[in-house]
Amino acid sequence: MSEKKGLFGVWLAVLGIGIVVGLITTVKLFSQGHSLFNANDVLLWTLPLGAYIFLALASSGLTLLSAVPLVFGVKKYEPFAKRLVFLAIATLCGAFVSIGLELGSIFHMIYIMLSPNISSPIWWMGAIYSVELVVLIVKFFLMHKGDWHSGFSKFLALASFILALAAPLMIGSVFGITESRVTYFGPVMSIYCLLMAFLSGTALFIVYSLVVNRVTGNGVPVELYDEFALIFTYAAGVVTVFTLLKYAIESATVVPEFLVYRQFEHAFGTVGVFHSEVLLGLFLPLVLLLIPSVRKTVAGKILTSALVLAGTLLMHMEILLAGQSHPVGPKAEQFAPFISYFPSIWEILVFVFALTIMLLIYTLGERYLKLTEAPQ
């Protein structure tokens, strides 16, 4: 017991360091400016935005999963529901940290409310996620108080489900409606983001729950995760089909922007036409998940979901960077034909700060909020 206590203290200390480092990064960024990022007027959005997309989508995925017991009434999944909602809140908070530090002028944020532009997908994305955060917090509060099935509680579950469906579509359309950047695949990007949200949310839930079960020794019996692993396998399968389709289009089209894109040295390398992060972070875990003896073991589940989590982050980064790899119009006078990128220490620290906030909230929730509680 005392050994566990000691470990918990160390864990809190690590998180504490993360918070201090994050605060220093915040002060530094807003005093010195975003020149601290390895971004420029060609490569505008880098790791902090990629981290935001990854975390925000994972949060939507968690909310979608929570709808299985909370909206569709599958009772046997109720022991997962509270934790799912809580993880969705914490992950979304991490996403907000990342996007907050990505923005140049957070002090002007008030104009999002005072001067909304409803034709802007960024506005909708911000609005939907903000409302979703509030809805999730209220829903969690009600569940914590034991109110799982009142009309209002059910309404909140339904509202968060709808918001979690809409938000990834909106993230996709931030890229998809950009008519001048066709390599983002237009409206299809929204569907892709929705599928990726479900996949990464499921992976995050499995890896998190199983690790917590191991560390704390309490929680839901691990056998119950077998069904989640099956859902996870289906999600990986759907994303794989979608990704193969994307590859087919990318390699067959002669649209000029894709021809330029094909020349681009892909961020994490390729094997044949396939990107390494797709091979290792999607295809490999899918193959492993298709083997029942792997899927049914705790280690197999942790390994595959960890691979998928890393894979989805890298896939988002690859898509984000590749679409901004070459200068538009007269910027070619000033910048190299292709821009290479490696995150600066400050970008990495933004990501670390976002993860720390998320993990700190997880930790406190796990400790004090009885996350595996289900209605009597």
Add this chain to the structure above:
Amino acid sequence: MPRYAMVIDLQRCVGCGACSIACRNENNVPEGIYWSNKITETVGTFPNVRYHYIPTLCNHCEYAPCVRGCPTKAMHKLDNGITMHNPNKCIGCKYCEFNCPYGVIYFNWETPHKFWRDKKAEIQGGTASPQEVVKDVGAKSVPYYNPEREATYAGIRPKGVVEKCTFCDHRVKKGMLPRCVEACPADARVFGDISDPKSDVSVLLGKFRSFRLREQIGTNPHVFYIRDFNPAAYQPTKGGV
């Protein structure tokens, strides 16, 4: 209400860059940022090569993707067709820059005009430091600071927000031409009201077949290019097999 547009006559343009220099002075544009810029291209295969020069600026598109996507309406359209920016509302998300198909928006990654804030003299005890020069001439941030820019836009835009060409809306408001148009020694830039069939821009667009950049995207840009500068001659030929 007029609808402003610009016609750039590529036959007259000598590629001197006076437009860009005038623009920097007029709008206090910081280093690394270009409101007025150019696209240069080399066509052909050596030894048959030719150099082309296309001056660029914000196209003040009718269907401006930068405006459509801006979450706070910081990037907005004026009634006269100018695409205008309000740095007070700008949250620095850079979505306008991401969305603009013409690469004419820039972000202030740090406090602008860094060079002029330097306290160190090039030759200690010999020359003045950049900061002293600014102080001596009684200017704001840069010695050549133009306070007239402040009439409609921040004289110098702060770090963390974007900026771009405004068709010199502050001058146009006073009945003056954009500074780049005035500064062009070759009269290659013609500015005016495209909704008036008698304006010089309308006359030129009726006389010459114009093109616009990336027209197929459907943004309806309001910077038009006419003619081409090419003194090359060649013997009439039907080619051969």
